[in-house]
Amino acid sequence: MxxxxxxxxxxxxxxxxxxxxxxxxxxxxxxxxxxxxxxxxxxxxxxxxxxxxxxxxxxxxxxxxxxxxxxxxxxxxxxxxxxxxxxxxxxxTLEPVIQALAAWGDDYVFCSPEGRELRLASDGLRAPIAALEA
Structure with missing residues (x-):
């Protein structure tokens, strides 16, 4: 190995x-x-x-x-x-890196259909979600 x-x-x-x-x-x-x-x-x-x-x-x-x-x-x-x-x-010292990954995941990754629907209903994330779906 x-x-x-x-x-x-x-x-x-x-x-x-x-x-x-x-x-x-x-x-x-x-x-x-x-x-x-x-x-x-x-x-x-x-x-x-x-x-x-x-x-x-x-x-x-x-x-x-x-x-x-x-x-x-x-x-x-x-x-x-x-x-x-x-x-x-x-x-x-990696804490800021891990927190940044977690924040990005919260904003752009949808782990369940219910979570995705909640994100779509939120005004603040419509533009990023549309960009991801394009």
């Missing part, structure tokens, strides 16, 4: 945007960071917040975030084992 692109960031040949995106490369990493911005979570708490992710994939994505230095993992020596995940100071 090759090295994840996130490990190549220090000598990345691409532009700064591409280098930044290597940290978020993966279907679930941005979502995991979004939930961890609210505070420390245990593995099963994260799993409940992401019902579509498999346990294996969540573990893999968390490990990659930990290797990148964005997330810390704390294991408590109790039975049953307790593992908590939190954002590191480096991870918290």
């Amino acid at each position: 090759s090295l994840p692109r996130a490990k190549l960031v220090k000598n990345f040949p691409g532009c700064p945007v591409e280098a930044t995106l290597t940290y978020l490369d993966g279907k679930w990493k941005g979502v995991i960071l979004f939930h961890l911005m609210q505070g420390t979570l245990r593995f099963n708490e994260l799993r409940r917040k992401l019902p579509a992710v498999t346990q294996r994939m969540l573990t893999k994505q968390l490990r990659e975030l930990e290797e990148s230095g964005l997330v810390s993992r704390t294991v408590y020596p109790v039975v049953p084992p307790r593992v908590e995940y939190a954002m590191t100071p480096l991870g918290m």
Whole structure:
């Protein structure tokens, strides 16, 4: 298996945007960071917040975030084992990026027909929605 692109960031040949995106490369990493911005979570708490992710994939994505230095993992020596995940100071520097993605999603992505109808009824979003449908 090759090295994840996130490990190549220090000598990345691409532009700064591409280098930044290597940290978020993966279907679930941005979502995991979004939930961890609210505070420390245990593995099963994260799993409940992401019902579509498999346990294996969540573990893999968390490990990659930990290797990148964005997330810390704390294991408590109790039975049953307790593992908590939190954002590191480096991870918290991505907070404005994650919030911007969330705001854009709120404005332009419609997760259900009911949500889309509510957006269409709103005067403030008619022009952007029309542009997306064109």
